[in-house]
Amino acid sequence: MSRLESGGVESVLLNYLGHFTHPEDFDIHIVTQDINDERCLQTFREAGYNIDVVTHKKKSILKNVVEVRRLLRRERFDVVHSHMTLMNFYVLFLASLTGSRLRISHSHNAFRSSNLLKLAFWSALKPLNKWFANQWFACGREAGIFLFGKHAVDSGKVTILPNAIDLGKFEYNPIARASIRKEFGIGEKDFVVGHVGRFMDQKNHKYLIDIFSSLVEKRPDSWLILVGTGELEKQIQDYVAECGLMDRVIFVGSVDNVNDYYQAMDVFALPSKFEGLPVVSIEAQAADLPVLISANVDCSCALTDNVKFTSVDLAPSVWADELLGMAGRSRGTEVQKRLQKAGYDIQTEAGRLEALYRNAGER
Missing domain, CATH: 3.40.50.2000 (Glycogen Phosphorylase B;)
Known part of the structure; x- marks a missing residue:
């Protein structure tokens, strides 16, 4: 994830992971390039998750890539689930090189802009996020269309994982x-x-x-x-x-x-x-x-x-x-x-993600 703070993506992660039926079966690492909220950091640690902090891309893209690759090679994760929307692709590419079985590109946003340069940049990144993932996730229809396209959403190629809560x-x-x-x-x-x-x-x-x-x-x-x-x-x-x-x-x-x-x-x-x-x-x-x-x-x-x-x-x-x-x-x-x-009860929805993770680990 891009940063660790008390926000939307962090809430989604805590809600889902915290409602796994058998959390003891999983070794979960939260990989972040920034920590903006020490309280949030403490919450994740108390929940039993490993926190790995890598150099921020804004400081050094090269160091960020090297540190992420080193972590992926060391841990040999079965599942890599990236929550950075447009920037999911490079983590998932590195994950494919280190043998991760399940590589999830998760779209959490439907960005808007009238800046032509920014729109062109986004258009270049979107295909990469599809190529290096073998599962496409989105929090909702618009977020799915933004990153993966309308056809992918309408044909069921994108899994809508609702932002379910307790x-x-x-x-x-x-x-x-x-x-x-x-x-x-x-x-x-x-x-x-x-x-x-x-x-x-x-x-x-x-x-x-x-x-x-x-x-x-x-x-x-x-x-x-x-x-x-x-x-x-x-x-x-x-x-x-x-x-x-x-x-x-x-x-x-x-x-x-x-x-x-x-x-x-x-x-x-x-x-x-x-x-x-x-x-x-x-x-x-x-x-x-x-x-x-x-x-x-x-x-x-x-x-x-x-x-x-x-x-x-x-x-x-x-x-x-x-x-x-x-x-x-x-x-x-x-x-x-x-x-x-409507599917927003975390007690029910967390089981879907847990089963997906478990199947990847048992292959």
């Missing part, structure tokens, strides 16, 4: 809701907008702050809870201060109990510039939250009637009005059955 953990909990709100001095009837995501350009935090600024003008008792860390966190904090909203925006950071923060929210906003199928959208729905998502996100993440899609090209006030229109809805637990039926 549904019960996110079930609506009024006690947790009251506890989090009390901790931050949020009134029982105040309006809380929530967002969970890494502070990076993709997540569009500046636009989210503009949305919230417009919202506060319409409803002064509004709050914004931001869960996550990232390279743009300080920049966004400065922008919040510039907008005079520091007393209304809560920067939570990286937490182990993100499920409790969903309970404290009234609506969930995800104005991303692009996504695959974001795990946070599933978590928010599991908490029975109304969810407002960017139209750039895979629409198949809408598993309940509580999801609406809106363009991020619109004025922030449009999003603010949409969020206000979602206010006041009662929440419950019936949504859990719907998500389970």
Whole structure:
């Protein structure tokens, strides 16, 4: 993986690997070129996984390749599962040279750009990600189409491995809701907008702050809870201060109990510039939250009637009005059955991946 932090890919890995029926049968290595969150590192280690850190490609491509190849030769992995989307190919090529039986190229994103040079570069990388893998995975339809093509997805050549979660953990909990709100001095009837995501350009935090600024003008008792860390966190904090909203925006950071923060929210906003199928959208729905998502996100993440899609090209006030229109809805637990039926219960889905890994090791 590209980096180790509390985020989407890391959550998917922990959810799946942590729900294997017989984890003792596997020797699992998490290979990363960066560690952005020591808490996340500790979580993986406590779960019993080996953490191997290699030189970042941005520092030295040659050292990165040499260190990855050395690791693959030393460990002789049965399975190499790469989660770097466009950059999966070189790890899987090295894995093919060292005898790995199962080489999975996993697409977690559906990148968008109007930059012709970038588009040409992507077009050159996509075939490589198909050639050096013998299994193609994606978190959702759009992510699959992005990396492997529409025909590959429609013909069933791409395995859709849903970003399944522990549904019960996110079930609506009024006690947790009251506890989090009390901790931050949020009134029982105040309006809380929530967002969970890494502070990076993709997540569009500046636009989210503009949305919230417009919202506060319409409803002064509004709050914004931001869960996550990232390279743009300080920049966004400065922008919040510039907008005079520091007393209304809560920067939570990286937490182990993100499920409790969903309970404290009234609506969930995800104005991303692009996504695959974001795990946070599933978590928010599991908490029975109304969810407002960017139209750039895979629409198949809408598993309940509580999801609406809106363009991020619109004025922030449009999003603010949409969020206000979602206010006041009662929440419950019936949504859990719907998500389970849609294939997002990790208790069931983890068995699919475990069987695939096991079969590779027994060949």
